[in-house]
Amino acid sequence: MPKAPTIEKLLQNGSAEWNKLRKSGQAPTGQTGATFTQLFSANADLSGLELVGSEWERCDLSKMNFRDTDLTNAYFHGGRLQDCDFRGANLEGCVFEKLKLLRCDFTGAKGLEDLEMDDVDMDRVTGLDGEEAPPPPPPPVQGITAFTREQREKMLGQTHAGGAMDGAASPHPDELPPFRPQDPPGSLFFRALKRVGAPPLWVLDVPGLRPLLPQRLPPGSSLETLYREAVKTRLENKKPAADPGAVERAQKALRMGGKEANVAAVYLREVGVLPLFRFAAAKQLKAELRTEVEVDDLTGSVDPRTTGALLELRLTHEVVEHLHEVRRRLAAAQLYTSLLEAGFNPENNWDEALESADASLELANAATGEDRQALLEGFQVFAALPEEARLRRLAYLAESVSNLELLSRLPEGMEPQWLSGPEVRECHEREMTYVQSLKAQDIPAKVPALGKAELGVPEGEVPEESDDDLFVHVRCDVCGKEKLIVQSPEA
Numbered sequence: 218m219p220k221a222p223t224i225e226k227l228l229q230n231g232s233a234e235w236n237k238l239r240k241s242g243q244a245p246t247g248q249t250g251a252t253f254t255q256l257f258s259a260n261a262d263l264s265g266l267e268l269v270g271s272e273w274e275r276c277d278l279s280k281m282n283f284r285d286t287d288l289t290n291a292y293f294h295g296g297r298l299q300d301c302d303f304r305g306a307n308l309e310g311c312v313f314e315k316l317k318l319l320r321c322d323f324t325g326a327k328g329l330e331d332l333e334m335d336d337v338d339m340d341r342v343t344g345l346d347g348e349e350a351p352p353p354p355p356p357p358v359q360g361i362t363a364f365t366r367e368q369r370e371k372m373l374g375q376t377h378a379g380g381a382m383d384g385a386a387s388p389h390p391d392e393l394p395p396f397r398p399q400d401p402p403g404s405l406f407f408r409a410l411k412r413v414g415a416p417p418l419w420v421l422d423v424p425g426l427r428p429l430l431p432q433r434l435p436p437g438s439s440l441e442t443l444y445r446e447a448v449k450t451r452l453e454n455k456k457p458a459a460d461p462g463a464v465e466r467a468q469k470a471l472r473m474g475g476k477e478a479n480v481a482a483v484y485l486r487e488v489g490v491l492p493l494f495r496f497a498a499a500k501q502l503k504a505e506l507r508t509e510v511e512v513d514d515l516t517g518s519v520d521p522r523t524t525g526a527l528l529e530l531r532l533t534h535e536v537v538e539h540l541h542e543v544r545r546r547l548a549a550a551q552l553y554t555s556l557l558e559a560g561f562n563p564e565n566n567w568d569e570a571l572e573s574a575d576a577s578l579e580l581a582n583a584a585t586g587e588d589r590q591a592l593l594e595g596f597q598v599f600a601a602l603p604e605e606a607r608l609r610r611l612a613y614l615a616e617s618v619s620n621l622e623l624l625s626r627l628p629e630g631m632e633p634q635w636l637s638g639p640e641v642r643e644c645h646e647r648e649m650t651y652v653q654s655l656k657a658q659d660i661p662a663k664v665p666a667l668g669k670a671e672l673g674v675p676e677g678e679v680p681e682e683s684d685d686d687l688f689v690h691v692r693c694d695v696c697g698k699e700k701l702i703v704q705s706p707e708a
């Protein structure tokens with residue numbers, strides 16, 4: 218008979234197998250003298266075991282079940298124990314040295330007077346002073362996760378070697394962050410941004426995430442620079458001032474509908490000036506969004522200045538339908554970011570971590586449904602990017618999702634399905650304000666006088682042979698002139 222794997226080996230390979238053995242009653246309960254070095258393990262059931270004299274060297278244990286476990290003379294040195302359950306355990310002669318205890322519960326543990334604590338950092342630990350029993354701990358997360366600290370350190374070594382990190386970024390290399398897929402993108406972004414050091418300029422493109430701000434911006438008068446300056450000013454709780462020359466340039470950029478249209482629209486938003494042109498920039502902005510959405514990359518970026526411009530100009534037509542894809546990408550970026558933050562990468566058993574929390578399963582499902590292979594491939598692409606590029610994708614996607622969600626809540630008909638060129642829709646150097654889109658049969662009831670003036674249709678009559686046409690009703694805000702622009706589907 219082959220030698221049964223040891224508890225050390227089993228836990229190193231993940232607590233799933235161990236828990237399964239325990240459930241079926243095949244795991245030996247006598248584990249005196251077991252030695253664990255740099256073990257990362259979660260949710261393992263060690264309840265009721267004899268772990269007398271066991272040694273735990275720099276282990277990272279979370280949600281471990283030590284209920285009624287015999288830990289007499291056990292030695293825990295270095296590392297971290299988080300959300301571990303020591304209720305009823307025997308801790309006589311046990312030593313905790315140079316480690317962190319977070320939210321562990323010692324209620325009803327025996328031998329506490331004979332427990333030695335040396336340089337232990339305790340946070341929300343209960344039951345050590347015979348306190349009242351706290352409410353029962355949350356139900357264990359489904360699944361388990363465990364892998365060795367070596368794997369995590371190797372992976373962290375790789376990311377830290379990139380040079381993007383400054384020396385102060387990781388004061389406690391022993392402190393590996395927990396897996397937190399339940400955190401919103403903004404929190405993941407915030408934590409990661411702190412690690413990157415000085416915030417890059419592009420964080421000003423995601424004001425909705427309330428980023429840490431760059432100290433100063435390089436001088437410049439491009440609309441992009443002026444936009445970022447205005448965002449910085451606003452986030453510093455000051456009022457950004459509109460620069461008349463820049464406002465004029467921004468209005469012109471919207472009218473031209475070129476590459477600068479997106480930053481032009483968001484600049485006007487920041488300085489509180491109404492855009493004089495909406496439809497002129499529609500084609501360009503929609504093409505930019507479509508180009509990004511069509512890229513075959515599960516975490517491909519979507520520029521929040523483009524989605525922000527579409528929102529500012531209330532351009533909904535052929536835009537809102539991209540929300541699903543952008544949400545899907547955000548779910549993937551959010552999941553991967555939380556995995557990488559906790560030290561999981563595509564080469565180690567990240568899928569165990571995935572299974573360990575409902576929040577990560579939900580994100581995986583939103584990203585690729587049942588297709589785990591696609592999820593892995595997306596992760597490989599994402600993990601291979603430099604840290605700042607990953608962060609930017611996460612932030613841009615989060616901001617774009619929120620822009621598109623706001624856009625999707627605008628009332629229908631904010632934008633006509635078709636609208637002809639500037640020569641018919643402009644008056645007084647600006648676009649006429651869009652009032653409504655009408656079908657031919659709406660004309661007699663809604664705009665009879667305008668139908669007569671503009672189309673020569675007698676009041677009370679429906680324009681002939683116009684079943685498929687759209688009548689776009691616009692008005693000049695300066696002179697009050699109104700128009701009905703007839704649009705045919707083929708136009």
Ligand SMILES: [Zn+2]
Binds near residue numbers: 645698
């Ligand atoms: Zn006018």
